Amino acid sequence: MNRDIAMSAPSATAATTPATAPSILPLRVENVSFDAGGKRLINDMSFTLEAGPRTVILGPNGAGKSLTLRLCHGLLTPSAGRVMWQGAGKQDPMRRQAMVFQRPVLLRRTVAQNIDYALKLHGVPRAARGPIIEDVLSRTGLAQFAKSPARHLSGGEQQKLSLARAWATKPQVLFLDEPTASLDPAATHAVENIIDTMHTEGTRIIMTTHDLGQARRHADEVLFINKGRLMEKTPIEDFFNAPETGEAAAFLKGELRW
């Protein structure tokens, strides 16, 4: 907690630059399985995510994309195997991550108070929170809604607020679970822009999506998952041009049965 206090610069421009603390990456997922209700939903999954590229997790419905995100983020505990943040050292890796869900979960408070609460949980002192809130709200185009009840925003604005809230805590790694699945094209575009900016400023993006166009435009590598198994981890161009597995080829043609 004290680390965060020491890091939080009072100036607005520094407010959203990612933390200068040592990176918690790479993320090593080692033989991870996850069972629920007597079923194996994630089966012996292993991969490593290095700092840098934007990763998109693709796969048909029920493949285990969201579960994989939650296992990586620490919201779920693997039934077998390990999730390791190899650079974390003595840091609590969870505090260097944030997650944006498909349906934004906003507190029954104002827009600004939603961000304030996240900053408070991250140990940012009260005096330093104001400039950070102002900064992320203006960067996400929400400045005029600062004092509005968060749950009265439109769907797109709510998702932008989720991103702003995540951004304010300067995450090194941002997980996004189909962040634009319920948004119209304009809102989708705005959300994608914010994600791109966060990526440019050094936040590691790990996202699931059903939108192949979005994957192509906004990702550098693909984790392709089918029936709880990791089938491929390939650069984005290779995945679309020459998928390694029959399942991936079938998925891209829209023929994969689930």
Added chain:
Amino acid sequence: MTDISQAFVTALHLLVAFDANLVEIVGLSLRVSLSAVALAVLVGLPLGAWLALFKFPGRDAIIVFLNALMGLPPVVVGLVVYLMLSRSGPLGVLGLLFTPTAMIVAQAILVTPIVAALTRQVVADLWVEYSEQMRSMGASPLGAIPALLYDARFTLVTAVLAGFGRASAEVGAVMIVGGNIDHVTRMMTTAIALEVSKGDLALALGLGIVLITLSLIINAATHTVKVRAEAVWT
């Protein structure tokens, strides 16, 4: 029938005349019941939230017990508090029997299970919605309790009103531990009981009408505030 029409006349008369005795009785009733509800809120809100968020052996038994306590007979609570506070009881040295404080304690015991049980349900429902986001932001369940109670504030108003309803309406507990002493521990409900036993049904019913009117005013005011606030925040 004459008793009923007479009762309305009496009630109106009591209200219009601003009867000093009535004011005293109403004042004590409000003081005792509101204090009891405040105590119950202090204990019941955190207790309910804790039961909603933490799983431990025996939790279900506590929840069933708590729900059963919502129907606790006031006379039994009164009797137990009486035994605790009587001169020979373990807390007899405090000299609280037949004081408003004793009545507050008895009513707080009656109201706490209601506030706690309803809070548990409300917070459990909210936690279903919030849990992943809260944990993602780094909140422990314990740390999330204040935020959950705050965000459930409008629904919790109903729990508090239910508690106030129970406190202001009961007669058994305050009668036993308070003793219905004129100018000391006489409340609306104990005064009504007394007038009934004296045979002055009109006065008893008149007092009843005043009690119901007060309860209506408090509920209507709270409801209006709650509905307006809810429309904005949820």
